[in-house]
Amino acid sequence: MTALLEDPAGKPLGFALPAGEVVTDMAEAPWFWLSATAPEAGLVERLRAAHRRTGLWPVLLGDDPLCVAADLHPDLSGHLSGPTDGVVTxxxxxxxxxxxxxxxxxxxxxxxxxxxxxxxxxxxxxxxxxxxxxxxxAQIAEPLAVADAIVAHVLENEWLGEPRLALVPSRAGSEALLRLGWRPSEVSDIAPFAAMVQGWEDRFGARVVALKPSTLYMSVAAxxxxxxxxxxxxxxxxxxxxxxxxxxxxxxxxxxxxxxxxxxxxxxxx
Structure with a gap:
């Protein structure tokens, strides 16, 4: 994220991002990058392929993208301090x-x-x-390829209204849910939900591809x-x-x- 702040035109991704901004938390620490407009499916595919190198997980955000995350946690520091936050045994x-x-x-x-x-x-x-x-x-296709196909389907069919792209510093989509602070209506603690998503990532090749304030879309490769x-x-x-x-x-x-x-x-x- 620091590198994105310093050089949003290409490093460390190796290619330029469209117009966007780094959203900060209440302590003014980098939280996630948010595109200014709807992304192309090809960009999301390239960013997902680069995830292992960059540590940035691409997630489409629909409706009001900041309502997906920013209004849901008054203090995000606990979700940004380390990869073990929100772990459920x-x-x-x-x-x-x-x-x-x-x-x-x-x-x-x-x-x-x-x-x-x-x-x-x-x-x-x-x-x-x-x-x-x-x-x-049983895996029927490579998980990232399925995720890319579902992203293209979501964008083509306009499931998200006016989507924007978030790049979240996360090891996987399940951790991105925690780091975004996403929490659907009537859910008081997202941690066990993120733990279930992590299990689906492992057992069904599932990948988090898109969020709205109370909606979650996942691709499934198995x-x-x-x-x-x-x-x-x-x-x-x-x-x-x-x-x-x-x-x-x-x-x-x-x-x-x-x-x-x-x-x-x-x-x-x-």
Whole structure:
């Protein structure tokens, strides 16, 4: 980020960036770089390919880009001080997931809208019990190539309104969520959500490609290939974002069926 401040015309990237600015946190420390206009898909591809060298993760920001991040944390210093910030242990994450799952199942069981055979408990791999994390998917393409294709699709179909590009100093998209301070509506602590995203990066070749204030888009290079595997992955999605299952799909089963071979996942919080 310091190099970008000193030479935004080309170093250390090796090529020039379009017009933009380095956004600073409340302590005036570099936070992320933000383009002034919508980026071209080819630029995002080049920046993603350069990530290992630059440490800058490209993320498309939609709607009001600063509302995606700046209004959500009064003090960002904790998210910028080091790569271990926001780390959630496997034990902590498992306990959080189990608690969230139990609450969601209880609400689903009590909702008369669902017939018994339509409820999550009748469809999930372990019924009303948390089934544990799903097994990794089989990679169908190189993760960065899938991410580039999804970015092009998002931009071409104008999913983000007037998008701008953020370059976030992060090891991966899951860490970029923490460093941006992104937090969707009704979410008080983004750390376990970022930990789940990190797990998806490892198991499903997922990559964070775009954000709106309460929307997350990810590319997926190793999606579930069978209905059984998809139901298990859908259980994770239900914990992560119930609205994506019950408001963006007709049912838990419908959401699971949509995941088979799907190269992108979208999550939306009401």
């Amino acid at each position: 496997a034990t902590d994450l498992d306990a959080w997931i189990v608690a969230e799952w139990a609450e969601i199942i209880a609400e689903n069981e009590a909702n008369d809208y669902w017939e018994p055979e339509e409820r999550v408990s009748a469809l999930a791999p372990a019924g009303a019990s948390w089934p544990g994390l799903a097994l990794a998917g 999606p579930p290939a069978t209905a059984e595997h998809a139901l298990h992955v859908a259980a994770e999605h239900l914990v992560f974002c119930p609205d994506a299952v019950f408001q963006c799909s007709e049912s838990f089963l419908d959401h699971a069926e949509s995941l088979v071979g799907q190269a992108h996942w979208g999550f939306w919080w009401d």
